[in-house]
Amino acid sequence: MLIVTTLIAIVCYMAATAMQWQRLKQNRSDTRNKVLGLGLAGFISHGGAVFLTLHQAEGVNLGFFSVGSLIAWLVAALVLGSSLRQRLDNLFIGVFPMAILALALAALLPGSSQYRAFEGGLLVHILLSILAYSIFTLATLQAILLSRQEAALKQHHTRGLVASLPPLQLMERLLFEMLWVGFILLSLSLLSGMLFVENLFAQHLVHKTVLSIAAWVIYGILLACRHFLGWRGSRATNWTVGGFILLMLGFFGSKLVLELLL
Template identity: 40%
Template sequence: MQALPLATIAFVLYVAAAIWQGMTLFRRVPPRQGMVRLLGALALLLQIPVIVGLLYQSPSLLPGFTTSVTLLMAVAVNVLLISSLFKPVLHASIVLFPLAGISLIVATGLPAQAGPDGLTPGILVHAITSALAFAVVAIAAVQAVLVGLQNQALKHHHIRGIVQSLPPLTTMERVLFELVWAGLALLTVSIASGLIFLDNFFAQHLAHKTILSLAAWAIFTTLLVGRYRFGWRGMRAVRWTLGGCFLLVLAYFGSKFVLEIVLHR
């Protein structure tokens, strides 16, 4: 079976799961977490062979922009599905599932771009921890948005709709900070492995990624220090989380997008 039909079926499954979970959030349908996980898992299983094919077609050992995006989204979906078995984070599928489906469709429709060569075990550790850090931070970003919506609803005494569908605000905030902790730990390993195993972590083609990753690391660290020293919570926690996530997205995809999609290099 060709890549595009598989990608299309995966896209439909992702969107169907996200729509059901979204309707659950707005109390239009009863919760069906098992069904949402099943649809997401089936979509992920279809996504994997497509990604393998894209990696096989890549002119170099490391993937280009579109393949990198769909690969990272697959990792994020996998982390979300596993985490949702233990933590109330499945609502993040409303955003992550459609993004995973869209990235897969786009990746199958664009030619593979060459990434840098030289994949070694050390660089592989850096790549894996970077992917996991992105996955956890992406889930934390969606969690932060939900916490923000919940805060605003409670502030204006709107206790119906989304607020009734979500766990208590204290639980949502606790999970948010647990995600930030996990993301920071993985980002720390990613940065450390880059410093150790990459020849020049501050070379011209890596400088922006290094600087932005360090800035994101500083934001998440400041947020956690503020949380446990000064009791930061609520919208302040939401803003800092989203700010760190934004910098990390720029670090991972900024130059790849400009070079490969805009400048076609």
């Protein structure tokens, strides 16, 4: 069943990506519902694959690739949901291939699995961490698109990708909405870690904890400076990407070293 759901999701995501790419090149809008339908079908099948990967007899599988697939699934959910409210369809071109890669790795390379029993507090901490990371992944993609849009407008290149994006002010507002949601989730994640993780600064957790706190500080400074100093444009993009790099190293770096290299 895992292979079947994975293959269905990959085929649907690939078809949706190709169709969206054609929409972008030809500036068409008549195939939008088909792209959304294919993306939704891929998302549903991806969800089935994630469920089969995570739920094992030994507990919840929190291995490197299974968590990566879960995060890709959540990011796809966020983009699909957001695209119903705002025209953010071009994010599909980045998100769906990322989901395909995560699905394939989770199915073909199980790696070193880490199982957790269903402990309420600890699983709350893990869930909050994964949700925060997913939001910041989407915010980073949004920041890169915003930077591309701003540069193109300055050079008076308003065709292709830029022409299909919402207005610059709306893109910027959506970015900071995502950052606020991610920041709140990351704050709750750190707080729940202090409450439910036995030793947050143990040897195997210290790098993750320090890098996550550093990312939290960067996002906090960015949001504060946005509110009080009006930060925007390339400065906001650079700080968003910088915070995400730290968060990625903290979230995946330690898992990569502990599970796949050691």
